[in-house]
Amino acid sequence: MFSPRGGAGKECLRDGDSGFAWLNCMARKRFRIRRQISLSIFRNLCLDKCGYYSTVTKLSGSNVGSRKSNPDIFMDLLSVIPDVFQGITTLFHGEPKVAIARLFLIFLGFVMMYLGRKGVLEGLIMIPMGLGMATINAAVMFFDPIGLHAAQGGMSTLFLEAQVGAGVEPVQAAADTIQILGIDWLQPLYSLSFGNNLIACIVFLGVGSLLDIGFVLARPFVCMTIALFAELGTMVVFPLAVYCFNFTPQEAAAISVVGGADGPMVLFTSLMLAKHLFVPIAVVAYLYLGFCYGGYPYLIKLLIPKKLRALKMPPPAKKPVEYNSMEKMLIAAVLCVVLSFLLPIASPLIFSLFLGVVIRESGIKPFQDLVSGPILYTATLFLGLILGILCDANTILDPKVLPLLLLGMLALLISGIGGIIGGLFMYWVSGGKINPVVGIAGVSCVPTTAKVAQKVVSHDNPSSIVLPLALGCCVSGVITSAIISGIFCSLLKPGSPILEMLKPFMGQ
């Protein structure tokens, strides 16, 4: 017989009990105490502040304090497993299509990371975006502090709430935003840099510090002509989105700007014209911009014969004027002021771009290093990460996203075709002196498309160099995208006469 004396095990001791029964009793007791402690901490942390509620709390009330046999303990353990591993539980909780979409997006995230690492897609965006996309679709839990996800069974994450404050009265919106700011770890970054276009401006500042306007100054008319051809996608998709997909003119304009292939410009226009579609448009735009790197070489090979692709551009008869950095800085400053005069609505972006150019040419090395390194890459990293985090299954399953996916792809495809037509046009106008492949660089997406043009040309003729002209077209593409974005924002702002003209399309 086993007869321990005193201590915590005293109440477990009964006449005739074996040592095993006593150990069993003690184990149950310890488990109950531990569970009570952890539950009270968990309740304090989650239930009161965040509105968390799960079956764990339901279980605790009735079971604590009762004596149970071994199988009951295992049943208890089994019953708490779904509450602990909620990422898996939520897969079986909602609609099956959401679960399938989540698994697909996790897989897509891995594919994007792999292709980004391999260099097929733009790794700078794709790697953080892929990881963000995979993680956000895994980390879903029963969590709905401000009741935004009632339709999705109260399931959400601890990353960020894109729609916080949308569609409710201002005081409630502010209260919700403050509450979420204290819970979701990426919310401060999102609320303070996406909602007001700061992220677009910072990325543009960094992009500006990489631009050498000397390439445009060498052949401004050639570069601008090609860049205008490459805006074909924007011009075709705008009416198409209204006629065929019943988008309002503002929404259609925000979507069509994807054809300009300028990420910051897309963010800017969608926030100005269609804030409610900002998330899907931004996600679609950056997803496709990543694909430009992989898809455009095939488009070039399809539309331009090998003989023309391998064309070696002869040096211009008259040597282009070279500008020193003082002159380039002055030209950039004048250009910034003139463009801001013309399009004040796009002036934050224009200013950021040319501030980058001015810093580049100013010769102040600490500023150059700061803007072209830490600022640009920090902004790019967090942009990619937040866009990945925004790719949750519910966003992708939004019925408006499928047309956006189609229109975004169409806009970039038609812009690519337009750029190539522009390249062929310049080849014809110049009497065969310009390689038509440079046309693709007019699609902007600095400096990806210029690199694509050089990559394709080098593949067919290693001694042919098109990069300087391609970079000029790329920079011009940024300027034309900014112009078109500014025109759209000015023409389609509330109360403009053009919007009155388009009234029949507003109520669709």
Place this chain on the structure above:
Amino acid sequence: MALIKVTLMVFVLAIGCAYFIALLLTILGRMIKFLGLKEDKPAAIPGTPAGQIMPKAGTEYTAIAVAIAAAKRESKK
């Protein structure tokens, strides 16, 4: 029809702006060349690093003071 008209309007305005910028760049380029701006780099004070970087604490300040005085004399001439 109204939508096509607006689309064309946007494109024509964009063409106008883009070619205006191209023209401006051409004229500005020529004007700036005419002005003959030279790429001046700010001269560092002898013994100190260039730009707004603090000199080291162990710098020989007498040499700096002499160099500044010499530069001032030169500029007055």
